[in-house]
Amino acid sequence: MLKIAGEEVAELVEPSGAPAVGGIGGIGIPVYWSDVSFADSGSSTPGGGSDMPVNRRSFLSIAAVAAVDVGVAQDLAASIAGGDAGPLTAVQTTYGVDKTIASMLDRATRSTLLRWTEDLGNPVARVNATGILAKMPDQGESRRVVSILRNDDEVQRLYLTAVATRVCAIKWEHAAKFVENPTDFPFASIAVERFAREVVNPADVGARWCSAKMLQELSPVVGR
Numbered sequence: 001m002l003k004i005a006g007e008e009v010a011e012l013v014e015p016s017g018a019p020a021v022g023g024i025g026g027i028g029i030p031v032y033w034s035d036v037s038f039a040d041s042g043s044s045t046p047g048g049g050s051d052m053p054v055n056r057r058s059f060l061s062i063a064a065v066a067a068v069d070v071g072v073a074q075d076l077a078a079s080i081a082g083g084d085a086g087p088l089t090a091v092q093t094t095y096g097v098d099k100t101i102a103s104m105l106d107r108a109t110r111s112t113l114l115r116w117t118e119d120l121g122n123p124v125a126r127v128n129a130t131g132i133l134a135k136m137p138d139q140g141e142s143r144r145v146v147s148i149l150r151n152d153d154e155v156q157r158l159y160l161t162a163v164a165t166r167v168c169a170i171k172w173e174h175a176a177k178f179v180e181n182p183t184d185f186p187f188a189s190i191a192v193e194r195f196a197r198e199v200v201n202p203a204d205v206g207a208r209w210c211s212a213k214m215l216q217e218l219s220p221v222v223g224r
Helices: 062-081 095-102 107-119 123-134 142-151 153-168 172-180 188-198 205-221
Strands: 002-004 007-009
Touching: 062 095, 062 107, 095 123, 107 123, 107 142, 123 142, 123 153, 123 205, 142 153, 142 205, 153 172, 153 188, 153 205, 188 205
Parallel strands: none
Antiparallel strands: 002 007
16 A cells, blocks of 8 residues: 555555556556655656657666766757757657756757747657756746647647656556546546645746646546
8 A cells, every 4th residue: 555645545556567456447557656746757758659658767766867867968958059959859858857958058059949849840849848948947938838838739738748747656658648538547636636736846837837737627526
């Protein structure tokens, strides 16, 4: 049993990959709840699809994750500075990588990312550019990020899925289904608690917006 926010909840799948013991309609849904606010799950999806989850860093130490994030972020920042959007099209970047790149932005690279949020045909690249801008230390592009999330359906879907994956510590494919049908999630009331904390995340306007949207969608099941 997991004890979360004062409640005991049956864990459907052990992180070690043990067989599921519960779920909706007999189908076990892995749920790996974390006690760390704004934690990075390390999950991403090649090409932005919902059928190829990549859980690359689930069991790495915090120090190792930080080292990986910095190395990847430095490489991506160099590509952005060089005007090469190619690396941003391959995989949706993680929370930690986005924050590290955001801390390196200068005026020129910020302008490049702003242009890419509109000009690039690849939704993964657009959500990556948006995610980096959303985590700028001064939160200076907050209004622009919110506008993108409201008006670009593909970016909104990918960003919502990434936030749900990280905040609820669930696999990408389950987060994608959760975002599509929030009230069907088996632990919706616990997800509400998690999003209620994330909605005041000072480091990421995109996560705040997505969490507020998920709370709105989950309002019918609060207390269920």
